[in-house]
Amino acid sequence: KAGVTQTPRYLIKTRGQQVTLSCSPISGHRSVSWYQQTPGQGLQFLFEYFSETQRNKGNFPGRFSGRQFSNSRSEMNVSTLELGDSALYLCASSTTGVGNTIYFGEGSWLTVV
Amino acid sequence: SQKIEQNSEALNIQEGKTATLTCNYTNYSPAYLQWYRQDPGRGPVFLLLIRENEKEKRKERLKVTFDTTLKQSLFHITASQPADSATYLCALRVINNNDMRFGAGTRLTVKP
Numbered sequence: 001k002a003g004v005t006q007t008p009r010y011l012i013k014t015r016g017q018q019v020t021l022s023c024s025p026i027s028g029h030r031s032v033s034w035y036q037q038t039p040g041q042g043l044q045f046l047f048e049y050f051s052e053t054q055r056n057k058g059n060f061p062g063r064f065s066g067r068q069f070s071n072s073r074s075e076m077n078v079s080t081l082e083l084g085d086s087a088l089y090l091c092a093s094s095t096t097g098v099g100n101t102i103y104f105g106e107g108s109w110l111t112v113v
Numbered sequence: 114s115q116k117i118e119q120n121s122e123a124l125n126i127q128e129g130k131t132a133t134l135t136c137n138y139t140n141y142s143p144a145y146l147q148w149y150r151q152d153p154g155r156g157p158v159f160l161l162l163i164r165e166n167e168k169e170k171r172k173e174r175l176k177v178t179f180d181t182t183l184k185q186s187l188f189h190i191t192a193s194q195p196a197d198s199a200t201y202l203c204a205l206r207v208i209n210n211n212d213m214r215f216g217a218g219t220r221l222t223v224k225p
Contacts, residue, residue: 004156033213035215042217042218043204043215043218044215045213045214045215090156090157092156101147101159101162102159102213103159104149104156104158106154106155
């Protein structure tokens with residue numbers, strides 16, 4: 001079956017703009033989580049959604065937000081982009097999200113200039 | 114403060130040898146620990162999961178141990194091959210929490 005799909009794969013934005021990233025989980029997976037990966041900070045947890053509800057949230061400012069739709073697809077949004085938001089944004093899905101393997105997508109590379 | 118530390122940023126070994134990577138954690142009570150492989154420009158790929166009540170898990174050439182007293186996990190790749198060259202990440206899922214916390218990773222290079 002198809003893996004986790006993230007779009008777009010690459011994008012360049014200007015400081016102050018906003019961006020929306022999309023994630024389609026593996027079919028049947030209801031949990032979607034988002035991570036930010038940078039060389040300096042490594043993989044950091046942003047938030048997790050399950051059945052359209054945010055279950056957990058990492059230590060990121062309110063500029064980072066997300067949502068999940070009834071078909072389990074998820075989007076994350078970053079408003080008022082800063083240079084430091086340049087990173088690889090990874091989406092991961094799992095069946096219940098607790099105690100199960102999570103499967104990552106290939107990520108969306110965001111560059112803020 | 115809570116920390117997950119992987120023993121080194123980089124590890125170089127000769128083909129055929131056993132690679133051993135370390136993951137130490139502090140101020141966590143993990144329900145389980147996972148190891149992932151990540152190749153440049155790609156998302157992490159799950160390798161092994163070990164629960165808090167398990168001491169050891171094996172999968173082909175991979176072995177993971179979990180010592181909750183020492184707060185440490187060891188990840189071994191036996192008979193290493195150049196194709197094993199990648200960054201390996203450990204991750205904790207804490208009890209009563211749904212997010213995963215990742216270490217910074219160890220970049221393994223296996224030389225022919």
